[in-house]
Amino acid sequence: MRKIMILLAIIVVGMLIPVGFSTNDSQVVITYGETTYNNANYKTTVDTFFENNAGGNLKNIDSKIITASDVNKISGSITGKTYSSDQVFSSALVDLKENDNLEVSVDKSKITTITGDMYISALKSSGITAGHVYVTSPVEATGESALAGIMNSYEEVTDVEIPDTVKEAANNEIYTQAEIVKNSNVDAEKLSDLVDDVKEEVKVNNVTDHNTIVNIINNHTVTNNINITNSDIENLATSIEQTQNVQGDVNTYQSEVSDVMNGTNASEPKGLLDGFFN
Numbered sequence: 001m002r003k004i005m006i007l008l009a010i011i012v013v014g015m016l017i018p019v020g021f022s023t024n025d026s027q028v029v030i031t032y033g034e035t036t037y038n039n040a041n042y043k044t045t046v047d048t049f050f051e052n053n054a055g056g057n058l059k060n061i062d063s064k065i066i067t068a069s070d071v072n073k074i075s076g077s078i079t080g081k082t083y084s085s086d087q088v089f090s091s092a093l094v095d096l097k098e099n100d101n102l103e104v105s106v107d108k109s110k111i112t113t114i115t116g117d118m119y120i121s122a123l124k125s126s127g128i129t130a131g132h133v134y135v136t137s138p139v140e141a142t143g144e145s146a147l148a149g150i151m152n153s154y155e156e157v158t159d160v161e162i163p164d165t166v167k168e169a170a171n172n173e174i175y176t177q178a179e180i181v182k183n184s185n186v187d188a189e190k191l192s193d194l195v196d197d198v199k200e201e202v203k204v205n206n207v208t209d210h211n212t213i214v215n216i217i218n219n220h221t222v223t224n225n226i227n228i229t230n231s232d233i234e235n236l237a238t239s240i241e242q243t244q245n246v247q248g249d250v251n252t253y254q255s256e257v258s259d260v261m262n263g264t265n266a267s268e269p270k271g272l273l274d275g276f277f278n
Contacts, residue, residue: 027096028056029156030063031149033088033137037065042138046091049107049136054093061093064156066149074148074171083145089137090146094153096131106143107136113178114143117192121199122147122170125243126162127254128154144178147171160257163249169242176239180232187226194224199240208244213237 030050036042047058068083090111102123104116119133131154135146147170151162177195181188197220198213207213214237221228228236 026062027157028054028061028093029153030058030061030091030093031066031153032063032091033145033149034065034067035086035088036091036138038085039138042089045138046136050093050134053105053107054095054132054134062156064149064152066145066152070152071145071148074167088145089139089141090143090149091136092146092149092153093134094131094150094157095134096154096157100130102129102131102133104133104135107134110137110140111135111143111146112140113181113188114146114174115188115192117189117196118174118177119147119150121192121196122173123150125173125199125250126151126166126170127250127257131157142178144175147174154257158257160253162253163246165246165249166253169239169246172239172242176235180228180236184228184232186228190224190226194220194226195236195240197224198236199243202240202244206244208241210237210241213240 032043032046036046051058066088068085068088071088072082102120104119104123106114106116106119114135116135119135123129123133128151133150133153135143135150137143137146148167151167151170155161173195177188177191180186180191194217198217201207201216201220202213207216214233217228217233217237217240221233
């Protein structure tokens, strides 16, 4: 009897110790840029970042490849910029087990332009408010193309498709900010703060008029002590206007995915019992 009790105690303690990802964890998905996936050394570099930062064994984690064609479907209509199969490096891991808040961890040694706050802002504009996202690349990359993979991961985990209009608006926001950082030579973190402030004011007052949004941006450039060219201000206003105009589609998406992300269809959060038994 004593041996049985000891064994049971060991089992219970083992259940309480965090072990990273569980086998065939349906709430974790990796998207690899096709250039990274097709190069063994690149893939190893990316996997090492994910294992060290996300804290789990990737062996049985579902993964998808984001091709140049996938990225071009979005970027082509926004900037006209297209990527070839040897130019898609950015990769992302999405973990929905951490669903209390939205967090993005960016490998700053490789992702040179897009910050974690920029990803968070774009994702929240899309109705995504939970999960932990990890973004990296095997070589230096701006990080613009990573959002396509991140959104693809959310679709894979939740089995709910993000409307194309919402994807385009979110990606346009990322691309616009990347261009402003390059063209106006502004600090990415300061720009991210400015965009958040402007979006909040526009949302609260339900502003959709382009010129009004331009004026709001101008006011916040003074408040945030940022110099942005008139051309970049116009482009940013257009991007924020687009985000405002797709809020109906965002609300529809949120209503479809909220039960999955928040576990409201069951007495326990989605995946908790599976993880417990694993």
